[in-house]
Amino acid sequence: MKVLLRNPRRTVEVSGPATVNVVLDRLDIHRESVIVVRGDELVPGDTMLAADDEIEVRPVISGGALDREVPS
Numbered sequence: 001m002k003v004l005l006r007n008p009r010r011t012v013e014v015s016g017p018a019t020v021n022v023v024l025d026r027l028d029i030h031r032e033s034v035i036v037v038r039g040d041e042l043v044p045g046d047t048m049l050a051a052d053d054e055i056e057v058r059p060v061i062s063g064g065a066l067d068r069e070v071p072s
Contacts, residue, residue, distance in 0.1 A: 001049055003027065004056040016051035023049060024057070034059055 001016045014023050020036050036043050037056045
């Protein structure tokens with residue numbers, strides 16, 4: 001399957017079928033640090049991926065809180 005990675009942006013081939021967790025393990029990527037997208041959908045770690053699937057592995061991004069009061 002084709003796996004699109006970022007930082008740096010590149011595509012790698014991984015043999016399948018395999019679950020998302022197995023693919024990430026093969027690439028030495030920690031599951032908690034990324035989200036995995038197939039098409040327009042997020043896919044959980046136990047999802048079985050086909051050999052011809054194309055997925056994208058995106059880093060998790062966290063936003064900060066504003067320093068202001070929120071009206072109640």
